[in-house]
Amino acid sequence: MKTIEEIRLRASELTNLTNILALLQWDQEVMMPTGGAAGRAAQFSALSTIVHRKICDPDLGKLLHELAGRLDEVSDGDQALVRVLKREYDKNTKLPEKFVADFARLTSETLPVWVKARKHNDFNQFLPLLEKVIAMCRQKAGFLGYVHHPYDALLDLYEEGLTTNDLDALFGSLHTELSQLLPHKISQGKTLPKTLANIQSMRPQDQVAFSERLLAEIGYDFNRGRQDISAHPFTTSLGHNDRRVTNRFRPDSLEFIFSALHEGGHALYEQNISAEHTDSPLDEGVSLGIHESQSRLWENIIGRSRLFWDKYYPVLQEFLPQQFKDVAQKDFVHYINRVHPGMIRVEADEVSYNLHVFIRFELEKGLIEGTVTASDLPPLWNEKYENYLGVKVDSDANGALQDIHWAHGSFGYFPTYTIGNLAAAQIWHSYCLYDTDYRQTLQQGNLTKIRQWLTENIYCHGAVYPPAELMQRVCGEALNARYFVEYLKNKPEFSL
Amino acid sequence: MKTIEEIRLRASELTNLTNILALLQWDQEVMMPTGGAAGRAAQFSALSTIVHRKICDPDLGKLLHELAGRLDEVSDGDQALVRVLKREYDKNTKLPEKFVADFARLTSETLPVWVKARKHNDFNQFLPLLEKVIAMCRQKAGFLGYVHHPYDALLDLYEEGLTTNDLDALFGSLHTELSQLLPHKISQGKTLPKTLANIQSMRPQDQVAFSERLLAEIGYDFNRGRQDISAHPFTTSLGHNDRRVTNRFRPDSLEFIFSALHEGGHALYEQNISAEHTDSPLDEGVSLGIHESQSRLWENIIGRSRLFWDKYYPVLQEFLPQQFKDVAQKDFVHYINRVHPGMIRVEADEVSYNLHVFIRFELEKGLIEGTVTASDLPPLWNEKYENYLGVKVDSDANGALQDIHWAHGSFGYFPTYTIGNLAAAQIWHSYCLYDTDYRQTLQQGNLTKIRQWLTENIYCHGAVYPPAELMQRVCGEALNARYFVEYLKNKPEFSL
Numbered sequence: 001m002k003t004i005e006e007i008r009l010r011a012s013e014l015t016n017l018t019n020i021l022a023l024l025q026w027d028q029e030v031m032m033p034t035g036g037a038a039g040r041a042a043q044f045s046a047l048s049t050i051v052h053r054k055i056c057d058p059d060l061g062k063l064l065h066e067l068a069g070r071l072d073e074v075s076d077g078d079q080a081l082v083r084v085l086k087r088e089y090d091k092n093t094k095l096p097e098k099f100v101a102d103f104a105r106l107t108s109e110t111l112p113v114w115v116k117a118r119k120h121n122d123f124n125q126f127l128p129l130l131e132k133v134i135a136m137c138r139q140k141a142g143f144l145g146y147v148h149h150p151y152d153a154l155l156d157l158y159e160e161g162l163t164t165n166d167l168d169a170l171f172g173s174l175h176t177e178l179s180q181l182l183p184h185k186i187s188q189g190k191t192l193p194k195t196l197a198n199i200q201s202m203r204p205q206d207q208v209a210f211s212e213r214l215l216a217e218i219g220y221d222f223n224r225g226r227q228d229i230s231a232h233p234f235t236t237s238l239g240h241n242d243r244r245v246t247n248r249f250r251p252d253s254l255e256f257i258f259s260a261l262h263e264g265g266h267a268l269y270e271q272n273i274s275a276e277h278t279d280s281p282l283d284e285g286v287s288l289g290i291h292e293s294q295s296r297l298w299e300n301i302i303g304r305s306r307l308f309w310d311k312y313y314p315v316l317q318e319f320l321p322q323q324f325k326d327v328a329q330k331d332f333v334h335y336i337n338r339v340h341p342g343m344i345r346v347e348a349d350e351v352s353y354n355l356h357v358f359i360r361f362e363l364e365k366g367l368i369e370g371t372v373t374a375s376d377l378p379p380l381w382n383e384k385y386e387n388y389l390g391v392k393v394d395s396d397a398n399g400a401l402q403d404i405h406w407a408h409g410s411f412g413y414f415p416t417y418t419i420g421n422l423a424a425a426q427i428w429h430s431y432c433l434y435d436t437d438y439r440q441t442l443q444q445g446n447l448t449k450i451r452q453w454l455t456e457n458i459y460c461h462g463a464v465y466p467p468a469e470l471m472q473r474v475c476g477e478a479l480n481a482r483y484f485v486e487y488l489k490n491k492p493e494f495s496l
Numbered sequence: 497m498k499t500i501e502e503i504r505l506r507a508s509e510l511t512n513l514t515n516i517l518a519l520l521q522w523d524q525e526v527m528m529p530t531g532g533a534a535g536r537a538a539q540f541s542a543l544s545t546i547v548h549r550k551i552c553d554p555d556l557g558k559l560l561h562e563l564a565g566r567l568d569e570v571s572d573g574d575q576a577l578v579r580v581l582k583r584e585y586d587k588n589t590k591l592p593e594k595f596v597a598d599f600a601r602l603t604s605e606t607l608p609v610w611v612k613a614r615k616h617n618d619f620n621q622f623l624p625l626l627e628k629v630i631a632m633c634r635q636k637a638g639f640l641g642y643v644h645h646p647y648d649a650l651l652d653l654y655e656e657g658l659t660t661n662d663l664d665a666l667f668g669s670l671h672t673e674l675s676q677l678l679p680h681k682i683s684q685g686k687t688l689p690k691t692l693a694n695i696q697s698m699r700p701q702d703q704v705a706f707s708e709r710l711l712a713e714i715g716y717d718f719n720r721g722r723q724d725i726s727a728h729p730f731t732t733s734l735g736h737n738d739r740r741v742t743n744r745f746r747p748d749s750l751e752f753i754f755s756a757l758h759e760g761g762h763a764l765y766e767q768n769i770s771a772e773h774t775d776s777p778l779d780e781g782v783s784l785g786i787h788e789s790q791s792r793l794w795e796n797i798i799g800r801s802r803l804f805w806d807k808y809y810p811v812l813q814e815f816l817p818q819q820f821k822d823v824a825q826k827d828f829v830h831y832i833n834r835v836h837p838g839m840i841r842v843e844a845d846e847v848s849y850n851l852h853v854f855i856r857f858e859l860e861k862g863l864i865e866g867t868v869t870a871s872d873l874p875p876l877w878n879e880k881y882e883n884y885l886g887v888k889v890d891s892d893a894n895g896a897l898q899d900i901h902w903a904h905g906s907f908g909y910f911p912t913y914t915i916g917n918l919a920a921a922q923i924w925h926s927y928c929l930y931d932t933d934y935r936q937t938l939q940q941g942n943l944t945k946i947r948q949w950l951t952e953n954i955y956c957h958g959a960v961y962p963p964a965e966l967m968q969r970v971c972g973e974a975l976n977a978r979y980f981v982e983y984l985k986n987k988p989e990f991s992l
Binding site: 012013016017019020023024027031032033034035036037038039040042043045046047050221222223224225226238239240241242244278279 | 509529535541734735736737
């Protein structure tokens with residue numbers, strides 16, 4: 001069939017060019033000398049324009065339309081390819097070129113202003129541009145189209161098929177549960193074991209070595225990737241056999257351990273996609289939420305469990321003897337699981353984390369439907385933090401200004417963090433049904449067994465199944481908050 | 497004027513895309529995990545195809561043609577831009593697309609065979625493919641066109657305007673002089689000072705630190721570049737403010753010092769091109785020969801002079817005390833200048849180096865005009881080495897198989913190495929007329945003064961002036977071998 005072959009060819013070219021864009025980005029954040037910034041922006045713009053034109057090519061539209069009526073004639077993989085390409089084509093063609101250019105200009109203007117406003121703790125500096133960004137995001141929702149709620153159009157950009165209704169339902173039950181749970185789990189009165197005070201003296205090379213060891217242990221393939229240093233840890237794909245992670249190493253922070261597992265989880269997903277999807281748009285994780293479920297599964301469910309550290313704490317002690325030789329494993333595991341609601345999302349523990357997301361979801365929904373305005377944000381933010389988390393926000397810098405997402409115009413992104421947490425627990429539950437000896441598996445560090453199950457059930461498929469369908473296949477039911485709540489309720493590490 | 501604006505826009509897009517190709521290459525040789533190879537090839541091919549189509553775009557041809565008749569209406573810079581783009585357009589449109597694809601396939605097939613043949617010292621393994629490569633290069637010369645000699649068409653690819661006649665004249669006088677000079681300069685009987693025996697123990701981090709120091713001393717700007725490790729040192733440009741160098745560090749070799757200065761010379765050229773040429777095809781060195789003149793000037797004329805080491809030998813001793821504290825500067829300078837004709841071009845001293853190139857030039861000329869066949873190469877090669885250098889070649893691996901260039905199809909490339917050596921001495925002569933205290937300048941390490949003169953006279957222009965015109969402007973006469981021969985004759989370091 002000629003049509004599908006032509007589509008495959010175009011898809012492969014687009015994937016190769018998108019992988020090059022990823023290299024431009026990776027190099028910029030990891031390697032590029034400071035002077036290279038303007039040149040890199042020009043390169044990025046030149047190639048992005050080419051990619052955009054190729055995605056919006058009416059001939060591609062025609063090919064996709066031609067095939068749409070007789071999808072049953074092609075293989076499952078090709079059907080998925082058409083679905084994914086059609087999404088891209090629609091997203092890109094529904095937005096007028098002028099709008100895309102204006103939006104890019106506005107957000108690149110807004111980003112440095114947000115940086116300054118946060119630095120000076122001055123929300124009003126940020127306000128006028130934020131208002132414009134919100135106005136354009138509402139416009140964007142209009143261009144993209146939606147059935148029930150304008151926010152749906154934005155959510156779908158990050159999580160195919162996710163709706164405001166879905167989130168209302170998920171967050172509804174979750175919010176109630178978390179509010180009841182949080183007070184019981186807070187590690188009040190428990191302070192840092194005295195012996196952990198030494199952690200300020202970690203040498204970066206020891207941290208690098210241990211994080212590389214951890215990555216290797218969970219099955220990250222260094223022949224098909226590498227770990228480097230960047231200001232914020234991330235994972236990126238430069239091709240089927242080149243999935244890179246980054247980390248950061250601060251002498252006084254254990255964050256590098258959990259960043260290694262987090263980014264490692266993202267990378268395992270991508271490294272284990274079936275080779276048949278090489279150079280295809282199916283060669284990536286299917287959605288932000290499912291992707292996050294894998295980073296959180298390895299970081300939190302596995303990486304903060306006592307059983308995992310039964311095997312790996314001695315290894316940590318071996319890599320960083322000065323810091324950990326006198327710290328009991330029990331104290332370490334308690335320390336990495338302490339529950340302490342605070343102002344900052346990225347520092348939040350597993351119990352309070354989703355309340356941070358819930359607050360952002362409520363505010364975003366209001367902003368996009370027009371019931372909240374940008375100037376309402378600081379007081380509303382602080383009120384919600386007090387009510388939901390019992391936290392007094394001391395400044396807008398630590399409040400409504402803390403995240404980059406709004407400056408970036410990424411409305412609809414935050415909820416995928418919670419989707420990830422919920423899906424991780426639900427998928428883990430399914431794994432434990434398969435491996436009833438999962439405690440022993442963890443304790444013996446038989447991580448290959450876990451990775452293989454995840455590969456067979458999730459990773460190998462890449463973007464073939466839409467997220468809801470994938471969850472159904474893996475877990476036999478739709479995404480829900482039940483398993484996550486159960487997980488929090490029963491997690492013994494909170495009360496060590 | 498609309499035409500020139502349209503040309504500038506296209507030129508800028510092409511430059512940005514070419515810089516991206518350079519990043520793909522840099523990453524491949526410096527960072528990419530081994531698994532990434534196939535994906536990188538696909539990315540390279542996807543973007544190269546786009547670049548090729550853009551260069552061959554008939555609309556660009558029309559614009560260039562339109563302007564050709566009234567070049568006096570545009571600025572000097574724009575005239576140069578049109579000249580450079582026209583060259584690219586012609587080179588790319590004269591070669592049929594099928595020929596380009598076939599040639600790329602043939603050479604990528606030939607490269608690994610050459611690697612094996614060299615490893616197994618088996619020229620016959622290489623022969624059938626080499627014959628094909630030569631046949632295609634002769635075809636290529638035909639497509640590109642020439643007036644006097646088919647080899648001219650290939651030379652012009654690397655050195656604009658250079659002809660076989662020019663080289664016959666240059667090499668003619670040079671060959672005679674070198675043949676007379678070589679026996680007198682050979683450092684016979686002088687062996688490695690005993691104290692230099694310690695150099696096998698250099699630590700890579702000390703070598704890196706000293707090479708970074710040297711790069712900084714000659715004025716390499718690390719805010720607009722970086723030094724990394726690769727199998728073979730190279731310099732590449734990823735944009736006006738991002739010119740990167742690489743080096744390699746072997747515990748027993750001083751090569752890293754001269755590679756730093758060599759690549760540093762290439763990079764200084766590019767880092768000091770006037771900012772007005774940013775994102776333009778004029779933002780690069782004008783030819784391989786002129787480029788090489790700058791690497792050789794910094795590596796050899798400056799970097800192997802006693803005066804340079806008067807200032808920097810104590811610095812070297814400070815960075816590598818264990819190796820150099822007991823070595824006299826005199827011995828070191830002698831060691832790095834010893835003349836010892838051998839089989840291998842890349843290890844050759846300054847006196848014998850160009851004889852290696854001369855041999856290759858004679859052979860290439862014969863192969864392209866058809867008076868030499870590929871199977872003649874090993875005996876002819878060995879005979880010439882014996883006659884010109886007095887060297888008995890012990891194997892084809894160390895003889896006709898030693899260089900990658902022919903496997904790569906780069907006939908016409910070798911002569912630019914000698915052009916570089918000659919131009920370096922000639923340019924240095926002009927510098928010494930300007931700075932009559934040049935000995936003191938060197939001795940005090942006032943390298944800024946040298947770099948500034950080179951910048952004003954050569955670097956700032958980028959590719960604005962064709963190489964012959966540039967030499968005329970800088971030196972007031974055409975390129976010739978006289979200054980290089982004088983330099984060799986008078987260089988005191990050979991007879992320390």
